[in-house]
Amino acid sequence: MARATYHHGDLGPALIAAARRLVERAGPSGATVRAIAREADVTPAAPYHHFANRDAILASLATDGFAELGAAMQRAADRAPTGQALRRLQGAGVAYVRFAVRNPGLFRLMFSGMLTDRSTYPDLQQSATEAFRVLQHLLGDARDTDRGALPHPAALAAWSTVHGLAMLLIEGRLGEPPSERRAIRMARDVTRVLGVGLRTFAGSPSS
Amino acid sequence: MARATYHHGDLGPALIAAARRLVERAGPSGATVRAIAREADVTPAAPYHHFANRDAILASLATDGFAELGAAMQRAADRAPTGQALRRLQGAGVAYVRFAVRNPGLFRLMFSGMLTDRSTYPDLQQSATEAFRVLQHLLGDARDTDRGALPHPAALAAWSTVHGLAMLLIEGRLGEPPSERRAIRMARDVTRVLGVGLRTFAGSPSS
Numbered sequence: 001m002a003r004a005t006y007h008h009g010d011l012g013p014a015l016i017a018a019a020r021r022l023v024e025r026a027g028p029s030g031a032t033v034r035a036i037a038r039e040a041d042v043t044p045a046a047p048y049h050h051f052a053n054r055d056a057i058l059a060s061l062a063t064d065g066f067a068e069l070g071a072a073m074q075r076a077a078d079r080a081p082t083g084q085a086l087r088r089l090q091g092a093g094v095a096y097v098r099f100a101v102r103n104p105g106l107f108r109l110m111f112s113g114m115l116t117d118r119s120t121y122p123d124l125q126q127s128a129t130e131a132f133r134v135l136q137h138l139l140g141d142a143r144d145t146d147r148g149a150l151p152h153p154a155a156l157a158a159w160s161t162v163h164g165l166a167m168l169l170i171e172g173r174l175g176e177p178p179s180e181r182r183a184i185r186m187a188r189d190v191t192r193v194l195g196v197g198l199r200t201f202a203g204s205p206s207s
Numbered sequence: 208m209a210r211a212t213y214h215h216g217d218l219g220p221a222l223i224a225a226a227r228r229l230v231e232r233a234g235p236s237g238a239t240v241r242a243i244a245r246e247a248d249v250t251p252a253a254p255y256h257h258f259a260n261r262d263a264i265l266a267s268l269a270t271d272g273f274a275e276l277g278a279a280m281q282r283a284a285d286r287a288p289t290g291q292a293l294r295r296l297q298g299a300g301v302a303y304v305r306f307a308v309r310n311p312g313l314f315r316l317m318f319s320g321m322l323t324d325r326s327t328y329p330d331l332q333q334s335a336t337e338a339f340r341v342l343q344h345l346l347g348d349a350r351d352t353d354r355g356a357l358p359h360p361a362a363l364a365a366w367s368t369v370h371g372l373a374m375l376l377i378e379g380r381l382g383e384p385p386s387e388r389r390a391i392r393m394a395r396d397v398t399r400v401l402g403v404g405l406r407t408f409a410g411s412p413s414s
Contacts, residue, residue: 029236113378128380153396156381157368160397164371165363171320173335174363189360190367194401 004041012050012060014040019061024105028058028112055114059121062110066124069099069110070131077138089138090191093162097187100166101180107170111163135159161194162187211248219257219267221247226268231312235265235319262321266328269317273331276306276317277338284345296345297398300369304394307373308387314377318370342366368401369394 006014018040022031033054037044051057076095080087100107110128115121136155165186169178174186213221225246229238240261244251258264283302287294307314317335322328343362372393376385381393 111374111378111380113380153400156372156393157397157400160371160375161364161368161401162371163375164367164369164373166371167318167374168367168370171318173318173320186363190364193360193364194368 006042011040011042011046014042015047015050015057016061016064019057020106023058023061023109024103027105028109028114031058033057055120058109059115059124061106062115063121063124063127065103065106065110066127066131069096070127070134072096072099073131073134073138077134085138085140086195089135089158090188090195092135092138093158093191093194094184094187096162097166097169097183098180100170101178101183104170107166111167132159158194161190165190210250213249218247218249218253222249222254222257222264223268223271226264227313230265230268230316231310234312235316235321238265240264262327265316266322266331268313269322270328270331270334272310272313272317273334273338276303277334277341279303279306280338280341280345284341292345292347293402296342296365297395297402299342299345300365300398300401301391301394303369304373304376304390305387307377308385308390311377314373318374339366365401368397372397 004014015036019031019036022035022039026035031054033047033051034044036054036057037047040046047057051060072095073092076091077088080091082088109115115124132155135158136152139152139154139158165183168174169183169186172178175182211221222243226238226243229242229246233242238261240254240258241251243261243264244254247253254264258267279302280299283298284295287298289295316322322331339362342365343359346359346361346365372390375381376390376393379385382389
């Protein structure tokens with residue numbers, strides 16, 4: 001059986017793409033190094049040229065996921081006029097929920113807690129922090145939250161709301177299947193409620 | 208080696224309690240029928256007198272979990288004066304987050320999606336719906352949401368917000384370890400932001 005061959009530098013991305021397909025099909029537990037190699041059509045040993053182990057592959061995938069999520073939020077926000085802060089934030093919130101519904105396996109992995117060890121995966125933490133900062137910037141609150149202080153209530157409320165809706169949707173708690181259209185309607189609803197609260201709190205200091 | 212003996216009717220609760228300890232220690236995957244039997248100090252076959260399989264034990268545990276969560280929210284709400292709707296709702300929201308931080312394994316199981324098949328576990332669905340209704344009633348919105356209609360935006364926003372914060376906390380996305388005190392402060396922060404939005408939306412019809 002012929003194996004796929006990759007130029008130096010292409011194998012890493014091919015393995016990440018294979019892991020992503022597996023995570024969507026079978027969850028993180030289905031994405032073993034062996035299964036990833038098979039999915040990428042390389043020898044079982046090939047992944048170890050690029051990654052120390054399975055968790056390193058999944059951490060790299062989750063890092064990409066946070067970058068993609070942050071970029072999707074930013075693009076959605078930028079489609080609303082500059083002056084309309086709440087419309088921009090709502091766009092980002094809807095994009096967050098849409099990302100989760102389109103990529104439930106990846107989204108679960110990104111927030112699964114199995115990869116939250118800061119010292120082992122600094123790139124992942126950085127990528128996650130940057131995605132959160134998109135929300136913070138949209139709220140006009142660019143303070144660094146990575147220093148032990150509590151996040152600003154408005155930023156924390158915004159993140160919690162879209163994250164909670166995303167999780168409830170992809171785990172089937174709001175009816176199955178979570179159609180994208182229905183998910184987006186719900187995301188508009190909750191970000192509208194949230195927006196009214198944010199209008200009051202976004203400028204105020206944390207208590 | 209002596210095995211524990213149970214009166215008829217006591218074995219079921221003992222197995223649920225054993226499953227709960229295992230879920231907290233090792234996650235749902237650690238709670239096999241064999242491990243549950245060992246933890247309850249009964250023979251490996253004994254659980255099958257009460258439950259068809261492992262998922263039936265976990266569904267029963269999750270059903271109890273939703274009842275406990277709903278009761279904790281109601282108790283917390285009832286500690287605030289009757290007329291103070293937002294204080295009551297905030298109490299319930301804080302209780303939701305506290306429950307998650309105190310029982311992260313159980314909370315993950317309850318919302319894991321592995322048990323959301325409505326036809327197989329009707330009691331679980333009923334118990335989950337009743338927990339959500341505690342929030343709905345506190346919002347003055349007692350309409351049935353189980354009929355395909357979108358939930359009321361205010362109720363959905365309230366649930367999403369506390370659920371999102373709970374998940375971000377227990378998965379370590381908001382710093383480790385998520386101390387209960389810090390979790391409660393965050394829960395107060397986000398429910399305060401949410402409350403301002405709810406004041407406007409709780410009475411309005413769904414769009």
